[in-house]
Amino acid sequence: MTLNTGPGIPGEPAVEVRDLRRSYGDYEAVRGISFTVARGELFALLGTNGAGKTTTLEVLEGYSPPSSGTVRVLGLDPYTQGALVRRRTGVMLQEGGFFKELTVRETIDSWRSFISGAQPTAEVLDRVALTERAGTRVAQLSGGERRRLDLALAVLNTPELLFLDEPTTGMDPEARRATWRLVSELKAAGTTVLLTTHYLEEAQQLADRVAIMDRGQLAAVGTVEEVLSGHGTRITFPLPAGVAVSQLPFVLGESPTVTDGTVLYTVARTAPALAALHGWAAELAVELDGIEARNASLEDVFLELAHEKAETR
Numbered sequence: 001m002t003l004n005t006g007p008g009i010p011g012e013p014a015v016e017v018r019d020l021r022r023s024y025g026d027y028e029a030v031r032g033i034s035f036t037v038a039r040g041e042l043f044a045l046l047g048t049n050g051a052g053k054t055t056t057l058e059v060l061e062g063y064s065p066p067s068s069g070t071v072r073v074l075g076l077d078p079y080t081q082g083a084l085v086r087r088r089t090g091v092m093l094q095e096g097g098f099f100k101e102l103t104v105r106e107t108i109d110s111w112r113s114f115i116s117g118a119q120p121t122a123e124v125l126d127r128v129a130l131t132e133r134a135g136t137r138v139a140q141l142s143g144g145e146r147r148r149l150d151l152a153l154a155v156l157n158t159p160e161l162l163f164l165d166e167p168t169t170g171m172d173p174e175a176r177r178a179t180w181r182l183v184s185e186l187k188a189a190g191t192t193v194l195l196t197t198h199y200l201e202e203a204q205q206l207a208d209r210v211a212i213m214d215r216g217q218l219a220a221v222g223t224v225e226e227v228l229s230g231h232g233t234r235i236t237f238p239l240p241a242g243v244a245v246s247q248l249p250f251v252l253g254e255s256p257t258v259t260d261g262t263v264l265y266t267v268a269r270t271a272p273a274l275a276a277l278h279g280w281a282a283e284l285a286v287e288l289d290g291i292e293a294r295n296a297s298l299e300d301v302f303l304e305l306a307h308e309k310a311e312t313r
């Protein structure tokens with residue numbers, strides 16, 4: 001038997017997931033998902049709470065086997081070939097298990113002793129902007145600083161593939177941006193990154209491709225642009241003075257929603273919709289001040305999914 005321990009077959013994806021299912025007892029948390037992550041790509045797994053993101057990541061990291069389906073990480077089976085996979089990957093978990101009495105430097109030093117070819121401690125501290133906190137005990141770190149220490153440990157072995165489970169949860173905006181910079185640098189240096197996040201802006205900023213997970217299934221996979229296409233344009237304007245909601249027209253067959261005096265239409269085609277609205281306004285001799293048309297955002301897609309979820313409950 002020959003084991004594939006090298007850098008992998010050129011063109012072979014970094015991650016390949018086929019029909020993955022994973023159950024906890026009777027409960028199926030992941031219900032038949034398939035996706036691939038190419039080498040060098042930054043892929044974001046987005047989802048509502050309990051969608052199955054962490055469960056998927058745990059299978060990819062080799063902590064649990066699939067209930068059915070297959071996963072390959074760097075061409076290897078992460079469950080049965082865990083040691084080989086771990087040598088070439090970095091993992092940042094949602095809750096790092098630190099010894100709270102150790103300082104930041106001692107924590108990094110102790111992890112370094114397990115890794116051959118680990119980066120120097122000073123360099124790692126600098127990369128995650130923790131140099132000034134090197135002598136601080138882990139117990140005294142803020143939530144965001146602990147996440148940065150998690151990240152430091154995940155990149156210690158200069159991994160080919162990095163798994164980040166909600167990397168910026170608990171960080172203030174400045175720390176979040178610093179983490180985004182670090183993740184972007186790693187990607188620029190050729191690291192493949194698979195991250196989960198609740199922050200849509202994070203996915204929009206960083207990801208080459210995103211997958212939206214909902215109730216154990218993938219609702220959409222593609223570039224942000226691809227995922228947003230098909231979700232229409234949002235046209236909004238303040239309800240004109242003297243106009244009743246019942247007077248608002250159907251536009252391209254769509255009825256509006258009115259929230260706090262703002263009218264919203266979601267339409268497939270922008271120009272004819274705007275023309276129809278201006279025609280309607282001219283007939284009523286009212287002004288459409290403040291009318292705006294914008295593409296759907298990831299947030300809109302999320303809200304639609306949440307809405308569908310509430311309706312199917």
Ligand SMILES: Nc1ncnc2c1ncn2[C@@H]1O[C@H](COP(=O)(O)OP(=O)(O)OP(=O)(O)O)[C@@H](O)[C@H]1O
Nearest residue numbers: 024027028029047048049050051052053054055056
């Ligand atoms: N060990 C477990 N035993 C039983 N059920 C579990 C277990 N771990 C997770 N679940 C359930 O499986 C589902 C998916 O959980 P998972 O943590 O994968 O979701 P998630 O998308 O990561 O959610 P979040 O964004 O809230 O972290 C949830 O309904 C959760 O309650």
